[in-house]
Structure formats: C-alpha cells, structure tokens
Amino acid sequence: MLWSDLERLGRFWDPWNEFERMQRSLSRWVSPSSAEFPAVNVWVSGDAAVVTTETPGVDPKSIDISVVGKTLTIRGSRNPEDHREGDSYHRRERWSGQFTKTVEMPFSIETNKVEAKFSRGVLHINAPRAEAEKPKKIAVKSD
Amino acid sequence: MADTVKEIQKKETETPGKGELTRARKIYSPAVDIIERKDDIVVIADMPGVDDTSVDITLEKNVLTIYGKVEADIPEKHTLYLSEYGIGDYQRVFTLTDEVDREKIQATVKNGVVKILLPKAEVVKTRKISVKAEA
Numbered sequence: 001m002l003w004s005d006l007e008r009l010g011r012f013w014d015p016w017n018e019f020e021r022m023q024r025s026l027s028r029w030v031s032p033s034s035a036e037f038p039a040v041n042v043w044v045s046g047d048a049a050v051v052t053t054e055t056p057g058v059d060p061k062s063i064d065i066s067v068v069g070k071t072l073t074i075r076g077s078r079n080p081e082d083h084r085e086g087d088s089y090h091r092r093e094r095w096s097g098q099f100t101k102t103v104e105m106p107f108s109i110e111t112n113k114v115e116a117k118f119s120r121g122v123l124h125i126n127a128p129r130a131e132a133e134k135p136k137k138i139a140v141k142s143d
Numbered sequence: 144m145a146d147t148v149k150e151i152q153k154k155e156t157e158t159p160g161k162g163e164l165t166r167a168r169k170i171y172s173p174a175v176d177i178i179e180r181k182d183d184i185v186v187i188a189d190m191p192g193v194d195d196t197s198v199d200i201t202l203e204k205n206v207l208t209i210y211g212k213v214e215a216d217i218p219e220k221h222t223l224y225l226s227e228y229g230i231g232d233y234q235r236v237f238t239l240t241d242e243v244d245r246e247k248i249q250a251t252v253k254n255g256v257v258k259i260l261l262p263k264a265e266v267v268k269t270r271k272i273s274v275k276a277e278a
Contacts, residue, residue: 039153039228043221050218054191054228056255081176081187090177094189106224121191121255122216 037099040074046135048128049105056121057094065116065125067109072127074101108133156234169231173211173257177237184243184261190233191255192216198257200250207237209257242266 043050055063057078064075080096108130117124156172173188186207190198193211201208211233242264249260
C-alpha cells in the first residue's frame with residue numbers, strides 16, 4: 001500500500017494500530033502455549049533443544065513425556081498433602097492435580113534420543129533434532 | 144488441565160527485605176501451604192531449583208524467613224527460544240503467632256519442595272481453658 005493511499009483512507013485508519021494487530025496475531029504463533037501450566041523455557045541450538053519446566057513435588061515416575069514430530073507433551077500430577085481431621089489450613093496456595101503441557105518445537109525431534117532428568121523439582125528434557133532435518137554443511141570447493 | 148486453576152506466573156516478592164542485593168537477580172515469592180496440626184505447624188513451600196545446601200531457614204523472635212538460592216542452569220551454546228518463567232531466588236517471611244519450640248524445628252527438602260515442621264511449645268499445647276457456668 002502506498003502512503004498516498006493512506007491519506008485517502010483518512011485519519012480513522014491508523015497504520016500503527018494495524019501493525020500492532022498483526023504483531024499480536026503473529027505472536028500467538030510464536031508462543032502457542034503461553035497460557036498453560038506449567039510454564040516452560042525452551043533453549044535451542046543448531047542440533048538440539050532443551051526444555052525446562054518447574055514442577056516441584058511431582059513424583060518423577062508420574063511424569064510422562066511424549067514426542068510426535070515437532071510437538072512435545074509433558075503430563076504429570078501432584079497429590080495434595082495428606083489431611084487429617086483437626087488440621088486446619090492457614091494458607092493454601094500450592095497447586096495439586098494433573099497437568100498437561102504441549103510445546104511446539106522449532107524443528108522435528110529425534111524421538112528415540114529424547115532424554116529427561118528431574119532434579120530439585122526442575123524437569124530437564126534434552127530433545128535432539130531429527131537427523132533428517134539437521135542442517136547440512138556444504139563444502140565449497142575451490143578451483 | 145485440572146479443574147483447579149493453577150498459578151502460572153511466578154510471583155516476585157514485594158518486599159526484598161534486607162535492602163538491596165549486591166547481585167542483580169530476581170527474588171520470587173514461593174507458593175506455600177501452612178497447615179496447623181494438633182502438635183505442630185507445617186510450612187510447605189514450592190521452591191524448584193533449591194536443594195538442602197541452598198536453602199536457608201531462620202527464626203528470629205517470631206519471624207520465620209525462608210530463603211532459597213537458585214543457580215540458573217542455562218544450557219551452553221543454546222539460545223532462548225521460548226521463555227515462560229524467570230529464574231531467581233526465593234524468599235518468604237512469616238510472623239508466627241503461636242509459640243514454637245525452637246529447639247525442635249525440622250526442615251526437609253525433596254524435589255524442590257521445602258517442608259518445615261514447627262512443633263508447638265508445651266505451654267501452647269495445653270491452653271484449653273475450661274469454662275464454668277456461674278451460679
């Protein structure tokens with residue numbers, strides 16, 4: 001669109017507003033999982049991704065990780081504290097129950113080589129990039 | 144997703160406490176459960192990234208301070224692609240209302256959950272006052 005066209009549209013049409021609207025719809029694609037529990041951080045390098053999430057108090061045996069293509073799903077649960085009769089809660093802020101989190105990776109994952117480690121309440125998932133998708137180095141020959 | 148709405152955002156502490164820190168890092172307020180039982184008070188705090196060497200619990204007069212130091216574990220040669228949570232230390236301060244037997248306080252850490260047992264002092268435990276009807 002030309003700037004001269006903008007003038008014709010009048011002052012009701014704000015190009016910056018339009019720009020923001022576009023950005024908003026784009027950012028939805030960039031972080032498709034922003035509203036789900038638990039929060040994750042994803043680091044990437046050329047041939048692997050590292051996903052970390054904070055799930056304190058979760059039994060590592062109850063954590064279930066599955067990978068399909070680019071999608072990584074983490075499932076788990078945490079039981080509420082045992083409650084005996086006569087106990088009274090002064091504060092109850094901690095969560096309990098089940099959770100499912102799906103994260104979209106920037107590349108396909110080599111499903112057989114995914115490794116996960118759970119320590120101090122933090123889950124670390126090492127997800128290598130699929131062999132077929134790894135960037136290939138092309139040697140440049142000189143005459 | 145479970146039926147209960149879970150806190151997604153980590154809350155930063157409102158009062159950093161002992162003034163400004165020399166190290167520029169965030170301090171989060173851990174989610175806690177405080178349960179009063181017959182003989183003790185249990186404080187449970189979610190502090191992922193903390194282990195037995197990096198948690199500090201102090202009781203000064205009636206002020207219980209929980210501090211957890213977290214070393215950010217950033218993978219080498221990686222760039223951050225998606226960041227939904229921040230990493231920082233934890234601090235939470237409580238004023239205890241009941242008399243606590245200071246000698247018998249116990250604390251454990253497991254999978255990033257700190258559990259503190261504050262046994263009630265003998266004096267407090269037997270505080271039931273019988274009410275007699277006036278003639």
